[in-house]
Every structure is written in C-alpha cells, then in structure tokens.
Amino acid sequence: MSISDISLTAGMRTNLLNLQGTSDLLNRTQQRLSSGKSVNSALDNPTNFFAAQNATQRASDLSNRKDGMSNAVQTVSAANNGITAITSLIQAAKGIAQSALSTSDTGVQSKLAGQYDTIRSQIDNMSSDSGFQGLNMLSATNTLAVVFNENSSSQLSVVGFLGNSTGLSLTAAGGTGNTNWQSASAITADSAKMDSAITSLRTSTQTLAANLNIITTRQSFTDAMVSTLQTGADNLTLADMNQEGANMLMLQTRQSLGTTSLSMSSQAAQSVLKLF
Secondary structure (H helix, E strand, C coil), rough: CCHHHHHCHHHHHHHHHHHHHHHHHHHHHHHHHHHCCCCCCCCCCCHHHHHHHHHHHHHHHHHHHHHHHHHHHHHHHHHHHHHHHHHHHHHHHHHHHHHHCCCCCCHCCCCHHHHHHHHHHHHHHHHHHHCCEEEEECCCCCEEEEECCCCCCCCEECCCCCCCCCCCCCCCCCCHCCCCCHHHHHHHHHHHHHHHHHHHHHHHHHHHHHHHHHHHHHHHHHHHHHHHHHHHHHHECCCCCHHHHHHHHHHHHHHHHHHHHHHCCHHHHHHHHHHH
C-alpha cells in the first residue's frame, strides 16, 4: 500500500509525525540509560566518539606496558636480594679470614680456608639463584629492556653483571699457589679481594636502586596517565543519568499526550459516522 492510498487530515499527520519523533527520542534515551553513554557510535557525535576511542586505546596500550614494568621490578629486586645475600656471605668470609690471621696453627688455618672456600661456593650458588622468570642479572652481563610507552620510544636498559666468585675476583683460598691460608700474605691478599668485591657490590646496588626508582616512578606515572585517559574518554561519551532519567519521564508524558492528541484529531473524520 502506497502512502497516497490513505489520506490523513493535517492535524492527524502532524500528530503522527510528533509521535514518531517522540518514539525516536525514547529509543535514544533508552539506549543511553542502558549503556550509560550519550555517545555510543560515530553517528551520535563523530568528534567525541573517535577522540574517546583514541584515548581508550592508548590507555589499553599503556596498561599492557605495566605488566612488563612489574616484571622488571621483580627482576631487579631479585638481583638486589642476591647482592644483599652475597655481601653478607663475603662479610662472613672476612670474619673467617680475620680468625685465620689471629692464629699461627696451620691446621686451624687450613680448616678456616676450607670454610672460606665453602662460602665461596655458596656465593656461586646464590648468584645463579637470583633470577626471575628466566632472567638473572647476576649470572652474566644480561640486559633488561623495560618499555614505558605505547610506541616503545621510551625505554630503560638495565645491565647486569657477573656476581659470582669469578666475576668478583674471589679466588680459592691462598690464590694461585693454594697455600690454604698458611701464610699471612695469602690471607691478607684474599681479604683485600673481599674488600674489593664488597665495594663492587655496593656500587652495583646503587645502580640497581637508581634503575628500580626509575621503573617504579614510571609505574606510578603510567597508572596516573591511564586514569587520566579513561576519565577523558568518559567525559566525552558518558551520559548524565539524572538528565536522561528526567528525559525519559518527559518523553513518556509527551508520548501519552501525543496519543491523546491524535485521537482528538481523528474525531473530525469520525463525525461522518453520525450521518448514518
């Protein structure tokens, strides 16, 4: 049936158009109330829709980088724990060396040298156990690359070092001659190596601490940026639920009045029935 097949009065057609408009507004308001957004597609507001979409995508990309930063924090923390433990072992070894210097009993010195070598072996074990998820900053000059932003243009490289007895230049008791600490010069030489190792570890700790501070600062910055981007996207698209609720009530009232008005407009045509 074509539109011209049925003739409506001007009043009925006007009321019908108003009802159709009210119905469209009701559907839009219902969608906003159900989704919580005033901009649900590019048809609603192209500028706000695409701006919000870009902000949301960037927030998502930055959130993905947070996982890498969290792993980096744990990797550096694991290395720092290893350094702390190794330092304690070296300090214990220094105490053993002092005991060896204070006695002239070669048998005692030999036993103390054995204790030192045991600690030296444990330093190697501690160094190899200081990794996190397969990356050990104390087993070699491994490089930990930490990416901070969504396009990988902002990064930090954390370089590890060999933190075992070889890397710290801690040789077997007595050195090359392996005199088992039966001479004061051998004990003093090994004590000097331990002092150098502790100094090296302290320097490495400071470097790791500085890198860890950078990573944790970027974590906090990333959290703040993600929150800012999400808030910005919400400000562009979220609906005012109070206003939309009020709109719904007003549109329902308007629809009811429009239906009544349409009924009244049809009375003129219905009056023809009175002629029969």
